[in-house]
Amino acid sequence: MTTIEVAATAAGVDRQPAPRRRRGPAASQWAAAGFAAPLLVYLILFYVYPLWRNIDLSVHDYTIRAFVQGNADFVGFEKYAEIFSSATFPTALWNTAVFTVVSIVFQYAIGLALAVFFRSGFRLSGLLRAMFLVPWLLPLIVSASTWAWMLNSDNGIVNSVLGAFGLAQINWLTSPDTALLSVTIANIWLGIPFNLVILYSGLQNIPGEVYEAASLDGAGPWKQFWSITFPLLRPVSAITILLGLIYTLKVVDVIWIMTTGGPGDASTTLAIWSYREAFGTGQPDFSPAAAVGNLLIVIALVFGFLHLQLQRRQEDS
């Protein structure tokens, strides 16, 4: 919103040298509206309409016939009641929570460790850092398929390495006990570069003198990390974790390519569930899919507002 106001005032100053006459809305206001219009149109077209349509889909009973003929019955919250009482719901919710929390904790911890490691700027550190970005650069279908191959029960490299140490075959992707773990590991690997880059740039903003002063006071590296790096990095960390949370909540591709949410529902998250209802079967079921999608938005929004609240409190203090 701030952006619009700024643009509007700027435009007003440029366009109107003599704002004396008062007839109808001042020309400056028209100009302001004109400048804001493209943005508003964009927002409505690409944000408001899809969101509204999503809600619309979820409160109507869109069977395929109703979808084509546009005469879906209004059913209120019936679809929501349906998903909440579905046997998939507790599994999907639990899986989403585990997948998201475990992914973020490890992505953040490993990303931060690597960022601190690269901060010292040794020889070839640039090259090494660039190599850590590879997971980010690969198309997801490539990295997810590669993970699926590596974790293949019978021919995967992971099992053959384990086999060399005399361990039994683990059915990574095809056992209900390990499927979620496997997709989580792949997702952690994918998320490390994002955390590394943001946390590394955050580290650059901590002045070196602070560390010098600390070491003069006799603080070792461990003490320096907990008393300087970690507290000063808090705002950046908060953003990293919030973004990571949103990215992880909506992950579909990695899981879909590796297990399609299976076996059974073993690695089905809310996002996978929504995708499967809408596009994963021969029978698109848009209403429950949209209901699950809306649930995800609400979850993401709650955490978003929580973050804003925390940030405001931080600034006030």
Next chain:
Amino acid sequence: MHHTPDQTQTRRRPTTLAALSALALVGVLGACSSGGAAAGGSTGGDDSTYTWWDPYPQHDDASDWAGRVQACGEEAGVTIERTAYDTTALTNQALLAAQEGTSPDVILLDNPAVSTLADTGMLTTVEEFGLDTSAIDENLLAAGVVGGDTYGIPIGANTLSLYYNAEVLEAAGVDPASITDWDSLTAALKTVTDNGDKGITFAGIGTEEGSFQFLPWFWGAGADLRDLDSPEAVAALELWKGWLDDGYAPNSVINNSQNTVWEEFLTGDFAFAENGTWQVNSAAEADFETGIVQLPARDGGVAPAPTGGEFIMAPVQEDTARYDVTRQIVECMTTPEGFVETANTFAYYVPPTADGQAALIEEKPELEPWVEAVRNAKGRTSDDLGADYPVISEALWTAVQNALSGAATPEEALTTAQTEAESATS
């Protein structure tokens, strides 16, 4: 927003924006319908251009197939504007286009989707078009029949069979001709595995492909899709589960797509692979000698495998004057010569009429077992399942996944599946 102009503030706005747009991304996830409607062809155009959608993106504009489509257009005196999607995308696009009133003139689509589309009222019947379907094999046409009306014509058919690696079988001393029922197949798998080779691979993935591959065993046991937890159905699932437990089939079949199955078979390690007519050419080019046996039913005989293959359909148009040319295009694809030409263009399609099949066998005698398999095949949406099939199929493949992975016993898994299917179709 009031901040002191410090570092966190300067960084803050873009990140808040990023956070907002990320939230919006989550939103778009569920909002499936809004995009993409404009991607397809629209029939609002002129009378000399007819739109055509098919699920063969692997055939580009320079391919034989595109040439064949174009030739049918020229015969009718019009240009055909062809757009190819993959099967799932095509179903979604067809539904969207129907909603927007911009359906193409002709759609080619996988047969289980016909009843789904027909159910929406977006398709014309062949009677309205005055097309004759009497020559088409009934088991193949069945997928296009909903409530007594026929909504499309198969342009060809394919189905599943059991490919074998002749070298592996020979090494183990197994005669492929001895495989006539489940027991003899399991015995052959045991002999092969004891000999140090791998037994069988199939697709148990949690999508339609998983159901497609399981159905020959399901139907071969005498089970019915309306009754997923019958003892026959349990026996079929126990057969698969038993193969996994005994090491005759790799555990990875749970995530195998049919393509993966074929890749595994081409390594030469496996004695058997369940796969379709579309691999005939690839099998001939394999590094080892291959052959096929019909999928056996439980107590002998050939199990009904599900039919695969596309139907040609004509969606309802506002401008009914277009139907005349559309009929000519459809006819061009469905004459006996047209069927054989399509079969040859794809190298794996079996024509859906007796005349067409005879003509194909004359040209390519090696396809005879496939023609037999197609004659024994059964439409997935037949038995008047229609648009209920996709729902039942989802319950079925979930049960297969749960049983094979050990999350439930075959019996438990199928009982759950039956409950799911019943509540979803009632």
